[in-house]
Amino acid sequence: MAVTLADVAARAGVSAATVSRVLSGNYPVAGATRSRVLRAVEELEYVVNGPASALAASTSDLVGVLVNDIADPFFGIMASAVQSEMGPEKAGGKLAVVCNTGGSPERELTYLTLLQRQRAAAVVLTGSAVEDEKHTTALAARLRRLTEAGTRIVLCGRPPLPEAATGRADGADGADGEETGDSTAPITVAFDNRGGARRLTEHLLALGHRRIGYVAGPVERTTTRHRLEGHRAALADHDPQLLAASDRLTVHGAYDRSSGYDGALELLRRAPDLTAVLAANDTVALGVCAALRDQGLRIPEDISVAGFDDLPFSADAAPALTTVRIPLHEAGARAGRLALGRESAPPGGVATVRTELMARASTAPPRVN
Amino acid sequence: MAVTLADVAARAGVSAATVSRVLSGNYPVAGATRSRVLRAVEELEYVVNGPASALAASTSDLVGVLVNDIADPFFGIMASAVQSEMGPEKAGGKLAVVCNTGGSPERELTYLTLLQRQRAAAVVLTGSAVEDEKHTTALAARLRRLTEAGTRIVLCGRPPLPEAATGRADGADGADGEETGDSTAPITVAFDNRGGARRLTEHLLALGHRRIGYVAGPVERTTTRHRLEGHRAALADHDPQLLAASDRLTVHGAYDRSSGYDGALELLRRAPDLTAVLAANDTVALGVCAALRDQGLRIPEDISVAGFDDLPFSADAAPALTTVRIPLHEAGARAGRLALGRESAPPGGVATVRTELMARASTAPPRVN
DNA sequence: CTGTTAGCGCATTCAT
């Protein structure tokens, strides 16, 4: 049917092994032979049989990138950055493939199984993790199995798995755990969501805002929790009273535009005298802006709005959106390099990338009545 | 090392063949045996070895989705829709993986090779194609080889390959071409870009605009060309003079925000009396808006702006963006079904999805001076 | 530097 190694070998007048060697490149082969083989490959339009190769070598060149929402640039940028490090053009290039979990824990596990089945070389999990006892345990178990199978795991934009779930409960099997030679713990590239949110809220407080609404992300998500914690920490530092009031001024929703729209309306209903609204991310912030405008409020004259992430469109919004910049591309690229083992793991296995306040036109001092 | 079929077989007290049968499900197995096997699978946490399975069966459950820019929701939405049809949760589920070409023809070919190497079950190519003689030929050749290898090909959001490139030049090999039994020609889900652009321009003309700038996409791309053709057709129909003037009022750039910004400035330089600007897509339109605003122009009072695609953020822009809606999700889902063979090919192998004018607040009659 | 020899893990005949 298809052209095989043997065909190429015959054509080039060498053995299959030799062809394999020139193709993988990691073995000395005489220049003359090499070019002869290469020519045969060209002429026959030979393409390696991935499965066969993976079976024999018990490793594949597949790298999985799991994202919560492929239609969201937040993930698109990271995924693109990861892929940019894989160099599929080169000989040793990996095939970076992105898998869309849609934020569903089940699909996350399913994809991990599928990738394990493919004997993926590495897996990068991006974005917030679901904070659910059961799921965390299941996830940790699956990741452990992947690791044991030689798949490198990198977490990007989510915190390390909690110690409890790592399941080192079976620690009785030897003090030095030498048995799983390749068993590297997952490496993490975490975002400083807490710090970013804190600085953002401090920015609003400094402008004079005291009644600040918060349209948070989905509950039970690490990112949601961390950003909220940063926000509340800033409030608490400034005035415990504000912290007490913040519960009523916080609503939860998905990471999408309509949650922002609905959330803003709900907040306005609860507290018509709000002077500022913080959103779970930039997309949500746009929805917030739309709702506020529909209510006849001007931004930032009547009410300030801020987002999070600093996606490309945020600078172009009208007015330009105050937000917190996360170096998504850099983070993704680093995750990619870590996944390939091209960069050594940070001390402790966790690197935290800084976030930066981007104060723009959508926030201003509250109106003085 | 890892758990294998044989391990499961031993555990269940049956032969490997039987285990294989219950797992693939396409063969009669006694109920009792089946459940015994299933339990063994559970207990051993067995995960099929994809490469081995693919090698033996000479097909894999991988489906590739090629996109030009994974950070662009235009592609994210389509990719997500394709994946939604794959059902990785189910037994016969495929692993839909998206590959980011970055719009580079070389990477497109590279990914196709990688997917061919993996013996992908299907490949979906989304978005505009590069119109370059050499590349088109190379692409056609590679697609033909994939098809011959049993990989189903679906084009989504791009026109069918030109006849010339399909290389049916070797037609001498028999009138009924029975030899390649599986060799189905690529199926296409095309967008009516031409019609959409035409209606959009007609909308502006009806509002009274006559000096209309056009910030087009990259040259040598099918989408760019089709949208421009629709625009020019509308102009020609209305007044040949307008068509003649349109060359000077057209600039090209990438499908991104900054192209819109720069393009708008350039157009303003060439024709300060413009009353409307059409953009290659919504993202570009946002850049156009930003530039115009920076020049002190109000939208739509001083100048109208329109985009294309109707991405989710367009309705939320301020002002809401007039644009042309493409049912990206539906198109992607259909492409996914076609890729799986779950839906039969449309007559002629080409389905064209309708586009719809979304007239919103960013377009209005020109100011009367 | 190159050829020979064994499997890798599974799907699939062919028997039973």
Added chain:
DNA sequence: ATGAATGCGCTAACAG
């Protein structure tokens, strides 16, 4: 309905 045997195409020792 199940088991035994064969080979998918390639890589990785091992010789030479």
